[in-house]
Amino acid sequence: MFGLRHKLSLGFGGLLLILLIIGVQGILRFQELGQSIDVILRENYNSIVACQQMKENLSSMDRGIMLTFLGYPQEGEEQIRKNEALFAEALQMELNNVTLPGEREKARALQALIIRYRAVLQEIRKRSLPDNVSRRLYLAELMPLSQQVKQSADEILQLNQQNMNAADSRARKLAASAQRQMVLLLSFGVFIAMIFLSFTGKWILHPIHRLTRSAEAIRDGNLELVVPAESRDEIGRLSEAFNDMAESLREFRRSDEARLLRMERATQEAFDHLPDALAILNPEGKVEISSAAARSLFGLMAGISLQDLPLDDLQTLFRETVSGAKSRQPETGHRIHQRFVDGDERFFRSDMAPIRDRRGNLSGMILMMQDITEQRRLSEMKRGMISTVSHQLKTPLTSVRMAVHLLLEEKIGPLTEKQEELLLAAREESDLLYRILTDLLDISRIGSGRLQMNCREEAPRTLILEALEPIRMAARDRGIEVVTELGDALPPVYADPVQIGQVFSNLLNNALRYTAPGGRIAISAAAEGEMVRFFVSDTGSGIPHQFLQRIFEQFFRVPDQPTEKGAGLGLAIAKEIVEAHGGNINVESREGQGTTFSFTLKKADSLGDQE
DSSP states (O other): OHHHHHHHHHHHHHHHHHHHHHHHHHHHHHHHHHHHHHHHHIIIIIHHHHHHHHHHHHHHHHHHHHHHTOOOOHHHHHHHHHHHHHHHHHHHHTTTOOOSHHHHHHHHHHHHHHHHHHHHHHEEEETTSOOOHHHHHHIIIIIIHHHHHHHHHHHHHHHHHHHHHHHHHHHHHHHHHHHHHHHHHHHHHHHHHHHHHHHHHHIEEEIHHHHHHHHHHHHTTOOOOOOOOOSSSSSHHHHHHHHHHHHHHHHHHHHHOOOOOOHHHHHHHHHHHTTEEEEOOOTBBBEEEOOOHHHHHHHHOOBEEEEEGGOOOHHHHHHHHTTOOOOTTSSSSSEEEEEEETTTTEEEEEEEEEEOOSSSOOOEEEEEEEEHHHHHHHHHHHHHHHHHHHHHHHHHHHHHHHHHHHTTTTTTOOOOOOHHHHHHHHHHHHHHHHHHHHHHHHHHHHTTTOOOOOEEEHHHHHHHHHHHHHHHHHHHHTEEEEEEEETOOOOOOOEHEEEEEHHHHHHHHHHHHHSTTTTTEEEEEEEEEEEEEEEEEEEEOOOOGGGGGGTTTTHHHHHHHOOOOSSHHHHHHHHHHHTTTTTOOEEEEETTTEEEEEEEEEHHHHHOOOO
Protein backbone atom coordinates (compact mmCIF):
# COMPACT_ATOMS: atom_id res chain seq x y z
CA MET A 1 0.00 0.00 0.00
CA PHE A 2 1.30 3.42 -0.99
CA GLY A 3 0.81 5.13 2.38
CA LEU A 4 1.05 8.70 3.57
CA ARG A 5 4.59 8.17 4.80
CA HIS A 6 5.74 7.06 1.33
CA LYS A 7 4.03 10.05 -0.28
CA LEU A 8 5.67 12.49 2.11
CA SER A 9 9.05 10.74 1.76
CA LEU A 10 8.84 11.03 -2.02
CA GLY A 11 8.01 14.73 -1.98
CA PHE A 12 10.34 15.81 0.80
CA GLY A 13 13.12 13.54 -0.49
CA GLY A 14 13.11 15.32 -3.85
CA LEU A 15 13.16 18.70 -2.17
CA LEU A 16 15.97 17.57 0.13
CA LEU A 17 18.01 16.41 -2.86
CA ILE A 18 17.59 19.78 -4.56
CA LEU A 19 18.55 21.57 -1.34
CA LEU A 20 21.68 19.44 -1.06
CA ILE A 21 22.69 20.24 -4.64
CA ILE A 22 22.10 23.95 -4.09
CA GLY A 23 23.99 23.84 -0.81
CA VAL A 24 27.01 22.04 -2.24
CA GLN A 25 27.15 24.37 -5.25
CA GLY A 26 26.80 27.39 -3.00
CA ILE A 27 29.61 26.23 -0.70
CA LEU A 28 31.95 25.58 -3.63
CA ARG A 29 31.20 28.92 -5.26
CA PHE A 30 31.57 30.79 -1.99
CA GLN A 31 34.92 29.11 -1.43
CA GLU A 32 36.10 30.25 -4.86
CA LEU A 33 34.90 33.79 -4.18
CA GLY A 34 36.53 33.73 -0.75
CA GLN A 35 39.82 32.61 -2.24
CA SER A 36 39.66 35.38 -4.84
CA ILE A 37 39.00 38.01 -2.20
CA ASP A 38 41.74 36.54 0.01
CA VAL A 39 44.19 36.80 -2.89
CA ILE A 40 43.26 40.43 -3.39
CA LEU A 41 43.74 41.20 0.29
CA ARG A 42 46.86 39.12 0.74
CA GLU A 43 48.70 40.02 -2.48
CA ASN A 44 47.65 43.58 -3.21
CA TYR A 45 45.81 45.36 -0.40
CA ASN A 46 48.64 45.10 2.15
CA SER A 47 51.16 46.40 -0.40
CA ILE A 48 48.89 49.36 -1.28
CA VAL A 49 48.44 50.23 2.39
CA ALA A 50 52.23 49.97 2.96
CA CYS A 51 53.07 52.22 -0.02
CA GLN A 52 50.48 54.81 0.97
CA GLN A 53 51.83 54.77 4.52
CA MET A 54 55.41 55.26 3.29
CA LYS A 55 54.40 58.27 1.20
CA GLU A 56 52.61 59.86 4.14
CA ASN A 57 55.50 59.14 6.53
CA LEU A 58 58.03 60.63 4.10
CA SER A 59 55.93 63.79 3.77
CA SER A 60 55.74 64.04 7.56
CA MET A 61 59.55 63.65 7.80
CA ASP A 62 59.95 66.49 5.30
CA ARG A 63 57.66 68.65 7.42
CA GLY A 64 59.76 67.77 10.46
CA ILE A 65 62.91 69.05 8.68
CA MET A 66 61.08 72.28 7.82
CA LEU A 67 60.09 72.69 11.51
CA THR A 68 63.78 72.36 12.39
CA PHE A 69 64.72 75.04 9.87
CA LEU A 70 61.97 77.32 11.22
CA GLY A 71 63.40 77.24 14.75
CA TYR A 72 61.47 74.34 16.31
CA PRO A 73 64.19 71.70 16.59
CA GLN A 74 62.56 69.65 19.37
CA GLU A 75 59.17 69.31 17.62
CA GLY A 76 60.88 68.64 14.28
CA GLU A 77 63.17 65.92 15.69
CA GLU A 78 60.23 64.20 17.41
CA GLN A 79 58.20 64.15 14.18
CA ILE A 80 61.19 62.85 12.16
CA ARG A 81 61.91 60.00 14.62
CA LYS A 82 58.29 58.88 14.85
CA ASN A 83 57.68 58.83 11.10
CA GLU A 84 61.09 57.29 10.37
CA ALA A 85 60.11 54.28 12.51
CA LEU A 86 56.68 54.07 10.88
CA PHE A 87 58.29 54.25 7.40
CA ALA A 88 60.60 51.35 8.31
CA GLU A 89 57.60 49.24 9.42
CA ALA A 90 55.71 49.96 6.18
CA LEU A 91 58.79 49.20 4.07
CA GLN A 92 59.27 45.88 5.86
CA MET A 93 55.58 45.05 5.26
CA GLU A 94 56.09 45.65 1.53
CA LEU A 95 59.30 43.58 1.38
CA ASN A 96 57.47 40.69 3.10
CA ASN A 97 54.48 40.93 0.73
CA VAL A 98 56.19 40.85 -2.73
CA THR A 99 53.78 38.82 -4.92
CA LEU A 100 53.81 40.32 -8.43
CA PRO A 101 56.40 40.10 -11.24
CA GLY A 102 58.73 43.10 -11.10
CA GLU A 103 57.54 44.11 -7.64
CA ARG A 104 60.65 42.80 -5.87
CA GLU A 105 63.01 44.89 -8.05
CA LYS A 106 60.95 48.02 -7.42
CA ALA A 107 60.87 47.31 -3.68
CA ARG A 108 64.63 46.89 -3.52
CA ALA A 109 65.15 50.07 -5.54
CA LEU A 110 62.88 51.82 -3.03
CA GLN A 111 64.93 50.37 -0.17
CA ALA A 112 68.18 51.66 -1.77
CA LEU A 113 66.68 55.11 -2.19
CA ILE A 114 65.51 55.34 1.41
CA ILE A 115 68.99 54.32 2.61
CA ARG A 116 70.46 57.24 0.64
CA TYR A 117 67.67 59.48 1.98
CA ARG A 118 68.48 58.56 5.59
CA ALA A 119 72.20 59.18 5.02
CA VAL A 120 71.55 62.70 3.73
CA LEU A 121 68.98 63.27 6.51
CA GLN A 122 71.59 62.26 9.08
CA GLU A 123 74.02 64.84 7.66
CA ILE A 124 71.38 67.55 7.82
CA ARG A 125 70.52 66.70 11.45
CA LYS A 126 74.11 67.15 12.63
CA ARG A 127 74.30 70.10 14.96
CA SER A 128 77.83 71.00 13.80
CA LEU A 129 76.68 72.00 10.32
CA PRO A 130 75.86 75.65 9.71
CA ASP A 131 72.22 76.40 8.87
CA ASN A 132 73.02 77.50 5.32
CA VAL A 133 74.84 74.22 4.62
CA SER A 134 71.93 72.17 6.02
CA ARG A 135 69.45 74.04 3.86
CA ARG A 136 71.62 73.59 0.77
CA LEU A 137 71.83 69.81 1.41
CA TYR A 138 68.06 69.70 1.86
CA LEU A 139 67.35 71.50 -1.40
CA ALA A 140 70.08 69.92 -3.46
CA GLU A 141 69.97 66.29 -2.35
CA LEU A 142 67.19 65.44 0.14
CA MET A 143 64.25 66.90 -1.77
CA PRO A 144 65.11 65.08 -5.04
CA LEU A 145 65.59 61.83 -3.09
CA SER A 146 62.22 62.38 -1.38
CA GLN A 147 60.52 62.76 -4.75
CA GLN A 148 62.25 59.63 -6.08
CA VAL A 149 61.18 57.59 -3.01
CA LYS A 150 57.56 58.77 -3.37
CA GLN A 151 57.62 58.03 -7.11
CA SER A 152 59.03 54.53 -6.47
CA ALA A 153 56.39 53.84 -3.80
CA ASP A 154 53.71 55.14 -6.14
CA GLU A 155 54.88 52.75 -8.89
CA ILE A 156 54.55 49.78 -6.54
CA LEU A 157 51.09 51.07 -5.48
CA GLN A 158 49.95 51.39 -9.12
CA LEU A 159 51.25 47.87 -9.90
CA ASN A 160 49.16 46.37 -7.06
CA GLN A 161 46.10 48.43 -7.92
CA GLN A 162 46.16 47.14 -11.49
CA ASN A 163 46.39 43.57 -10.21
CA MET A 164 43.50 44.25 -7.78
CA ASN A 165 41.32 45.50 -10.63
CA ALA A 166 42.09 42.35 -12.66
CA ALA A 167 41.32 40.10 -9.67
CA ASP A 168 38.11 42.03 -9.01
CA SER A 169 37.01 41.47 -12.60
CA ARG A 170 37.64 37.74 -12.27
CA ALA A 171 35.70 37.62 -8.99
CA ARG A 172 32.74 39.43 -10.57
CA LYS A 173 32.63 36.96 -13.45
CA LEU A 174 32.75 34.08 -10.99
CA ALA A 175 29.93 35.61 -8.92
CA ALA A 176 27.76 36.12 -12.02
CA SER A 177 28.31 32.49 -13.03
CA ALA A 178 27.40 31.30 -9.53
CA GLN A 179 24.29 33.49 -9.54
CA ARG A 180 23.09 31.99 -12.81
CA GLN A 181 23.59 28.46 -11.50
CA MET A 182 21.74 29.27 -8.25
CA VAL A 183 18.80 30.82 -10.12
CA LEU A 184 18.55 27.75 -12.34
CA LEU A 185 18.66 25.33 -9.42
CA LEU A 186 16.17 27.39 -7.39
CA SER A 187 13.76 27.55 -10.33
CA PHE A 188 13.93 23.80 -10.67
CA GLY A 189 13.38 23.40 -6.93
CA VAL A 190 10.36 25.70 -6.97
CA PHE A 191 8.89 23.73 -9.87
CA ILE A 192 9.28 20.43 -7.97
CA ALA A 193 7.87 22.02 -4.80
CA MET A 194 4.77 23.29 -6.65
CA ILE A 195 4.12 19.80 -7.99
CA PHE A 196 4.51 18.33 -4.50
CA LEU A 197 2.23 20.98 -2.95
CA SER A 198 -0.51 20.25 -5.47
CA PHE A 199 -0.48 16.60 -4.44
CA THR A 200 -0.17 17.51 -0.75
CA GLY A 201 -3.51 19.31 -0.85
CA LYS A 202 -5.20 16.23 -2.28
CA TRP A 203 -3.44 13.68 -0.07
CA ILE A 204 -3.27 15.50 3.26
CA LEU A 205 -4.82 18.97 3.51
CA HIS A 206 -8.34 18.24 2.26
CA PRO A 207 -8.82 15.16 4.51
CA ILE A 208 -7.39 17.08 7.49
CA HIS A 209 -9.74 20.03 6.86
CA ARG A 210 -12.62 17.59 6.76
CA LEU A 211 -11.52 16.06 10.08
CA THR A 212 -11.13 19.56 11.60
CA ARG A 213 -14.67 20.55 10.62
CA SER A 214 -15.95 17.29 12.07
CA ALA A 215 -14.08 17.88 15.35
CA GLU A 216 -15.57 21.40 15.58
CA ALA A 217 -19.04 19.95 15.01
CA ILE A 218 -18.49 17.41 17.81
CA ARG A 219 -17.25 20.24 20.04
CA ASP A 220 -20.52 22.05 19.41
CA GLY A 221 -22.44 18.93 20.47
CA ASN A 222 -23.17 17.20 17.16
CA LEU A 223 -22.16 13.59 17.82
CA GLU A 224 -24.26 12.10 15.01
CA LEU A 225 -21.96 12.90 12.08
CA VAL A 226 -19.87 10.30 10.20
CA VAL A 227 -16.58 11.16 8.43
CA PRO A 228 -16.17 9.42 5.02
CA ALA A 229 -12.94 7.36 4.71
CA GLU A 230 -11.90 7.79 1.04
CA SER A 231 -8.41 6.23 1.20
CA ARG A 232 -6.60 3.37 2.90
CA ASP A 233 -3.60 5.38 4.08
CA GLU A 234 -3.04 6.88 7.54
CA ILE A 235 -5.62 9.63 6.93
CA GLY A 236 -8.22 6.99 6.04
CA ARG A 237 -7.46 5.00 9.20
CA LEU A 238 -7.64 8.25 11.23
CA SER A 239 -11.12 8.92 9.77
CA GLU A 240 -12.28 5.43 10.81
CA ALA A 241 -10.86 5.96 14.31
CA PHE A 242 -12.63 9.33 14.43
CA ASN A 243 -15.97 7.67 13.64
CA ASP A 244 -15.35 5.09 16.38
CA MET A 245 -14.59 7.90 18.82
CA ALA A 246 -17.83 9.71 17.93
CA GLU A 247 -19.78 6.52 18.55
CA SER A 248 -18.09 6.08 21.95
CA LEU A 249 -18.85 9.71 22.83
CA ARG A 250 -22.50 9.17 22.04
CA GLU A 251 -22.54 6.28 24.50
CA PHE A 252 -20.69 8.30 27.13
CA ARG A 253 -23.01 11.25 26.75
CA ARG A 254 -26.04 9.15 27.47
CA SER A 255 -24.48 7.78 30.66
CA ASP A 256 -22.74 11.01 31.72
CA GLU A 257 -25.88 13.12 31.51
CA ALA A 258 -27.51 11.01 34.19
CA ARG A 259 -24.37 11.03 36.35
CA LEU A 260 -23.91 14.81 36.02
CA LEU A 261 -27.53 15.37 37.00
CA ARG A 262 -26.99 13.30 40.16
CA MET A 263 -23.78 15.18 40.98
CA GLU A 264 -25.44 18.57 40.46
CA ARG A 265 -28.26 17.66 42.84
CA ALA A 266 -25.81 16.32 45.45
CA THR A 267 -23.67 19.47 45.19
CA GLN A 268 -26.68 21.73 45.57
CA GLU A 269 -27.84 19.72 48.59
CA ALA A 270 -24.39 20.01 50.18
CA PHE A 271 -24.28 23.77 49.54
CA ASP A 272 -27.71 24.25 51.13
CA HIS A 273 -26.45 22.72 54.38
CA LEU A 274 -23.45 25.05 54.65
CA PRO A 275 -23.81 27.83 57.27
CA ASP A 276 -21.86 30.42 55.25
CA ALA A 277 -22.95 32.09 52.03
CA LEU A 278 -21.13 30.45 49.11
CA ALA A 279 -21.62 30.66 45.36
CA ILE A 280 -19.87 29.38 42.24
CA LEU A 281 -19.74 31.82 39.32
CA ASN A 282 -18.78 31.28 35.70
CA PRO A 283 -16.07 33.48 34.11
CA GLU A 284 -18.74 36.00 33.04
CA GLY A 285 -19.98 36.46 36.62
CA LYS A 286 -23.22 34.45 36.37
CA VAL A 287 -24.20 32.33 39.40
CA GLU A 288 -24.17 28.58 38.72
CA ILE A 289 -24.60 27.11 42.22
CA SER A 290 -25.27 28.92 45.50
CA SER A 291 -25.96 28.00 49.11
CA ALA A 292 -29.23 28.79 50.87
CA ALA A 293 -27.57 31.61 52.85
CA ALA A 294 -26.23 33.18 49.63
CA ARG A 295 -29.70 33.11 48.07
CA SER A 296 -31.62 34.42 51.05
CA LEU A 297 -29.14 37.07 52.26
CA PHE A 298 -27.57 38.31 49.02
CA GLY A 299 -29.98 37.26 46.28
CA LEU A 300 -27.39 35.06 44.55
CA MET A 301 -29.86 32.84 42.68
CA ALA A 302 -28.69 30.38 40.05
CA GLY A 303 -28.64 32.02 36.62
CA ILE A 304 -28.45 35.61 37.95
CA SER A 305 -25.48 37.72 36.91
CA LEU A 306 -23.49 39.50 39.60
CA GLN A 307 -23.76 42.69 37.54
CA ASP A 308 -27.56 42.68 37.97
CA LEU A 309 -27.39 42.81 41.79
CA PRO A 310 -26.83 45.97 43.90
CA LEU A 311 -23.55 44.58 45.26
CA ASP A 312 -20.92 47.02 44.05
CA ASP A 313 -18.23 45.69 46.40
CA LEU A 314 -18.67 42.15 45.10
CA GLN A 315 -18.56 43.37 41.49
CA THR A 316 -15.27 45.18 42.22
CA LEU A 317 -13.90 42.06 43.92
CA PHE A 318 -14.92 39.97 40.89
CA ARG A 319 -13.11 42.29 38.46
CA GLU A 320 -9.98 42.33 40.65
CA THR A 321 -9.94 38.53 40.84
CA VAL A 322 -10.35 38.16 37.07
CA SER A 323 -7.51 40.62 36.39
CA GLY A 324 -5.28 39.05 39.05
CA ALA A 325 -5.02 42.32 41.02
CA LYS A 326 -7.16 41.29 43.99
CA SER A 327 -6.31 43.05 47.23
CA ARG A 328 -5.09 40.87 50.08
CA GLN A 329 -6.58 42.97 52.85
CA PRO A 330 -9.84 41.28 53.82
CA GLU A 331 -10.13 43.32 57.02
CA THR A 332 -10.72 46.62 55.24
CA GLY A 333 -14.20 48.11 55.34
CA HIS A 334 -15.14 47.59 51.70
CA ARG A 335 -14.99 43.81 52.20
CA ILE A 336 -17.40 43.69 55.15
CA HIS A 337 -21.12 43.33 54.39
CA GLN A 338 -23.90 44.04 56.86
CA ARG A 339 -27.18 42.10 56.79
CA PHE A 340 -30.16 41.84 59.15
CA VAL A 341 -31.53 38.35 59.77
CA ASP A 342 -34.74 38.22 61.85
CA GLY A 343 -33.88 41.62 63.32
CA ASP A 344 -30.36 40.50 64.25
CA GLU A 345 -27.42 42.42 62.77
CA ARG A 346 -24.88 40.14 61.13
CA PHE A 347 -21.60 40.84 59.34
CA PHE A 348 -20.03 38.88 56.49
CA ARG A 349 -16.48 39.10 55.13
CA SER A 350 -16.23 38.45 51.39
CA ASP A 351 -13.46 36.73 49.50
CA MET A 352 -13.21 35.24 46.04
CA ALA A 353 -10.87 32.62 44.57
CA PRO A 354 -10.40 31.70 40.90
CA ILE A 355 -11.05 28.17 39.61
CA ARG A 356 -8.65 27.16 36.83
CA ASP A 357 -8.51 24.18 34.52
CA ARG A 358 -5.47 22.01 33.87
CA ARG A 359 -4.07 24.54 31.39
CA GLY A 360 -4.34 27.38 33.88
CA ASN A 361 -7.26 29.07 32.13
CA LEU A 362 -9.97 30.68 34.23
CA SER A 363 -13.03 28.42 34.33
CA GLY A 364 -14.98 29.99 37.19
CA MET A 365 -14.97 31.69 40.60
CA ILE A 366 -15.91 30.62 44.08
CA LEU A 367 -17.41 33.39 46.22
CA MET A 368 -17.17 32.95 50.00
CA MET A 369 -19.08 35.14 52.47
CA GLN A 370 -17.85 34.22 55.95
CA ASP A 371 -20.04 35.12 58.90
CA ILE A 372 -17.79 37.14 61.25
CA THR A 373 -20.54 38.50 63.50
CA GLU A 374 -19.20 36.73 66.60
CA GLN A 375 -15.66 37.82 65.82
CA ARG A 376 -16.73 41.47 65.61
CA ARG A 377 -18.73 41.20 68.84
CA LEU A 378 -15.78 39.67 70.66
CA SER A 379 -13.48 42.32 69.21
CA GLU A 380 -15.84 45.10 70.34
CA MET A 381 -16.12 43.52 73.79
CA LYS A 382 -12.33 43.28 74.06
CA ARG A 383 -11.93 46.85 72.87
CA GLY A 384 -14.53 48.08 75.31
CA MET A 385 -12.95 46.17 78.17
CA ILE A 386 -9.49 47.53 77.33
CA SER A 387 -10.88 51.06 77.12
CA THR A 388 -12.75 50.73 80.43
CA VAL A 389 -9.85 49.18 82.30
CA SER A 390 -7.42 51.73 80.87
CA HIS A 391 -9.67 54.62 81.93
CA GLN A 392 -10.15 53.13 85.40
CA LEU A 393 -6.42 52.61 85.87
CA LYS A 394 -5.32 55.94 84.46
CA THR A 395 -6.80 58.09 87.25
CA PRO A 396 -5.20 56.27 90.23
CA LEU A 397 -2.00 55.90 88.26
CA THR A 398 -1.93 59.68 87.73
CA SER A 399 -2.20 60.13 91.51
CA VAL A 400 0.61 57.65 92.12
CA ARG A 401 2.86 59.39 89.58
CA MET A 402 2.11 62.78 91.16
CA ALA A 403 2.95 61.42 94.61
CA VAL A 404 6.22 59.95 93.37
CA HIS A 405 7.18 63.25 91.70
CA LEU A 406 6.37 65.20 94.89
CA LEU A 407 8.48 62.82 96.96
CA LEU A 408 11.41 63.09 94.51
CA GLU A 409 11.21 66.89 94.63
CA GLU A 410 11.46 66.55 98.49
CA LYS A 411 8.40 68.76 99.02
CA ILE A 412 7.46 66.65 102.04
CA GLY A 413 10.93 66.13 103.43
CA PRO A 414 14.46 65.00 102.57
CA LEU A 415 15.08 61.50 101.20
CA THR A 416 17.79 59.05 101.94
CA GLU A 417 19.89 57.72 99.05
CA LYS A 418 18.08 54.37 99.15
CA GLN A 419 14.65 56.01 99.24
CA GLU A 420 15.55 58.19 96.21
CA GLU A 421 16.77 55.11 94.31
CA LEU A 422 13.49 53.26 95.01
CA LEU A 423 11.41 56.28 94.05
CA LEU A 424 13.32 56.74 90.77
CA ALA A 425 12.63 53.10 89.89
CA ALA A 426 8.98 53.58 90.83
CA ARG A 427 8.76 56.70 88.64
CA GLU A 428 10.29 54.87 85.68
CA GLU A 429 7.87 51.95 86.02
CA SER A 430 4.86 54.25 86.53
CA ASP A 431 5.84 56.29 83.43
CA LEU A 432 6.10 53.04 81.45
CA LEU A 433 2.71 51.92 82.72
CA TYR A 434 1.25 55.32 81.82
CA ARG A 435 2.60 55.05 78.26
CA ILE A 436 1.13 51.54 77.94
CA LEU A 437 -2.28 52.74 79.12
CA THR A 438 -2.10 55.69 76.71
CA ASP A 439 -1.24 53.33 73.84
CA LEU A 440 -4.11 51.03 74.79
CA LEU A 441 -6.54 53.97 74.80
CA ASP A 442 -5.20 55.11 71.39
CA ILE A 443 -5.72 51.62 69.93
CA SER A 444 -9.21 51.51 71.41
CA ARG A 445 -10.13 54.92 69.94
CA ILE A 446 -8.71 54.05 66.52
CA GLY A 447 -10.44 50.67 66.38
CA SER A 448 -13.80 52.13 67.41
CA GLY A 449 -13.53 55.08 65.02
CA ARG A 450 -13.51 57.63 67.87
CA LEU A 451 -10.03 58.96 67.06
CA GLN A 452 -10.30 62.61 66.06
CA MET A 453 -8.56 63.03 62.69
CA ASN A 454 -7.63 66.55 61.58
CA CYS A 455 -6.53 65.74 58.03
CA ARG A 456 -5.30 68.45 55.72
CA GLU A 457 -2.92 68.93 52.83
CA GLU A 458 0.68 68.52 53.99
CA ALA A 459 4.03 68.48 52.20
CA PRO A 460 5.95 65.19 52.67
CA ARG A 461 9.16 67.14 53.34
CA THR A 462 7.49 69.00 56.22
CA LEU A 463 6.17 65.80 57.81
CA ILE A 464 9.60 64.15 57.63
CA LEU A 465 11.62 67.10 58.91
CA GLU A 466 9.26 67.65 61.86
CA ALA A 467 9.45 63.95 62.74
CA LEU A 468 13.26 63.95 62.63
CA GLU A 469 13.73 66.93 64.94
CA PRO A 470 13.03 65.12 68.27
CA ILE A 471 15.51 62.29 67.61
CA ARG A 472 18.45 64.20 66.11
CA MET A 473 20.08 64.84 69.50
CA ALA A 474 19.70 61.23 70.67
CA ALA A 475 21.09 59.96 67.37
CA ARG A 476 24.06 62.33 67.58
CA ASP A 477 24.79 61.21 71.15
CA ARG A 478 24.85 57.57 70.03
CA GLY A 479 26.97 58.27 66.94
CA ILE A 480 24.23 57.29 64.46
CA GLU A 481 23.97 59.12 61.14
CA VAL A 482 20.48 60.33 60.18
CA VAL A 483 19.95 61.26 56.52
CA THR A 484 16.99 62.27 54.35
CA GLU A 485 16.66 61.36 50.67
CA LEU A 486 13.84 63.51 49.30
CA GLY A 487 13.06 64.56 45.76
CA ASP A 488 11.96 68.08 44.89
CA ALA A 489 8.78 67.06 43.05
CA LEU A 490 6.93 65.09 45.75
CA PRO A 491 3.19 65.89 45.68
CA PRO A 492 1.42 66.92 48.90
CA VAL A 493 -0.48 64.28 50.90
CA TYR A 494 -3.76 64.35 52.80
CA ALA A 495 -2.99 63.49 56.43
CA ASP A 496 -3.29 64.42 60.10
CA PRO A 497 0.22 65.71 60.90
CA VAL A 498 -0.08 64.87 64.61
CA GLN A 499 -1.09 61.25 64.04
CA ILE A 500 1.44 60.72 61.21
CA GLY A 501 4.04 62.29 63.49
CA GLN A 502 3.27 59.52 65.99
CA VAL A 503 3.79 56.94 63.21
CA PHE A 504 7.17 58.44 62.35
CA SER A 505 8.06 58.64 66.06
CA ASN A 506 7.38 54.93 66.61
CA LEU A 507 9.32 53.89 63.48
CA LEU A 508 12.28 56.21 64.15
CA ASN A 509 12.55 55.26 67.81
CA ASN A 510 12.54 51.59 66.81
CA ALA A 511 15.31 52.27 64.28
CA LEU A 512 17.32 54.22 66.86
CA ARG A 513 16.83 51.50 69.49
CA TYR A 514 18.09 48.63 67.31
CA THR A 515 20.90 50.43 65.41
CA ALA A 516 24.39 50.20 66.88
CA PRO A 517 26.68 53.26 67.18
CA GLY A 518 28.23 54.08 63.82
CA GLY A 519 25.09 52.94 62.00
CA ARG A 520 22.78 54.85 59.67
CA ILE A 521 19.08 55.76 59.57
CA ALA A 522 17.59 57.01 56.30
CA ILE A 523 14.17 58.52 55.58
CA SER A 524 12.92 58.87 52.02
CA ALA A 525 9.68 59.19 50.07
CA ALA A 526 8.55 58.47 46.51
CA ALA A 527 5.34 58.86 44.51
CA GLU A 528 3.52 55.58 43.85
CA GLY A 529 0.38 55.88 41.71
CA GLU A 530 -2.22 57.80 43.71
CA MET A 531 -0.17 57.39 46.90
CA VAL A 532 3.12 58.60 48.33
CA ARG A 533 5.22 55.92 50.04
CA PHE A 534 7.47 56.88 52.96
CA PHE A 535 10.51 54.75 53.90
CA VAL A 536 12.37 54.47 57.23
CA SER A 537 15.52 52.33 56.84
CA ASP A 538 18.22 51.41 59.33
CA THR A 539 21.40 49.34 59.42
CA GLY A 540 20.49 47.67 62.69
CA SER A 541 20.24 44.06 63.79
CA GLY A 542 17.24 43.27 61.58
CA ILE A 543 14.20 41.11 62.28
CA PRO A 544 14.31 37.29 61.93
CA HIS A 545 12.27 36.11 58.98
CA GLN A 546 9.91 33.96 61.08
CA PHE A 547 8.70 37.04 63.03
CA LEU A 548 8.04 39.43 60.12
CA GLN A 549 4.38 38.36 59.78
CA ARG A 550 3.72 39.12 63.48
CA ILE A 551 5.63 42.36 63.88
CA PHE A 552 2.45 44.52 63.75
CA GLU A 553 0.50 42.41 66.26
CA GLN A 554 -0.48 44.01 69.55
CA PHE A 555 1.82 43.14 72.49
CA PHE A 556 4.23 41.23 70.21
CA ARG A 557 7.97 41.74 70.75
CA VAL A 558 10.75 39.90 68.94
CA PRO A 559 12.25 37.39 71.41
CA ASP A 560 15.87 37.50 72.55
CA GLN A 561 16.54 41.09 71.51
CA PRO A 562 18.02 43.52 74.02
CA THR A 563 15.77 46.56 74.01
CA GLU A 564 14.11 49.12 76.24
CA LYS A 565 11.02 48.24 78.18
CA GLY A 566 7.76 48.40 76.28
CA ALA A 567 4.48 46.61 75.71
CA GLY A 568 4.87 45.97 71.99
CA LEU A 569 2.14 48.41 70.96
CA GLY A 570 4.06 51.02 68.96
CA LEU A 571 3.97 49.25 65.60
CA ALA A 572 0.37 48.15 66.14
CA ILE A 573 -0.62 51.80 66.72
CA ALA A 574 1.34 52.88 63.64
CA LYS A 575 -0.50 50.27 61.55
CA GLU A 576 -3.91 51.39 62.85
CA ILE A 577 -3.15 55.09 62.16
CA VAL A 578 -1.87 54.44 58.62
CA GLU A 579 -4.86 52.25 57.73
CA ALA A 580 -7.20 54.88 59.21
CA HIS A 581 -5.67 57.24 56.60
CA GLY A 582 -6.48 54.73 53.83
CA GLY A 583 -2.88 53.56 53.41
CA ASN A 584 -0.91 50.44 54.23
CA ILE A 585 2.31 49.69 56.11
CA ASN A 586 4.95 47.07 55.26
CA VAL A 587 8.27 45.82 56.57
CA GLU A 588 11.30 44.29 54.84
CA SER A 589 14.25 43.02 56.83
CA ARG A 590 17.29 40.77 56.66
CA GLU A 591 18.73 39.59 59.93
CA GLY A 592 22.03 41.33 60.64
CA GLN A 593 21.64 43.75 57.71
CA GLY A 594 18.95 46.18 58.78
CA THR A 595 15.22 46.85 58.41
CA THR A 596 13.05 49.04 56.18
CA PHE A 597 9.53 50.09 57.21
CA SER A 598 7.36 51.79 54.60
CA PHE A 599 3.82 53.20 54.61
CA THR A 600 1.60 55.02 52.15
CA LEU A 601 -0.56 58.14 52.32
CA LYS A 602 -2.99 59.36 49.70
CA LYS A 603 -2.03 62.25 47.44
CA ALA A 604 -4.08 65.36 48.11
CA ASP A 605 -4.94 65.80 44.40
CA SER A 606 -6.21 62.19 44.12
CA LEU A 607 -8.91 63.01 46.69
CA GLY A 608 -9.96 65.97 44.58
CA ASP A 609 -10.26 63.72 41.50
CA GLN A 610 -12.47 61.29 43.38
CA GLU A 611 -14.79 64.06 44.46
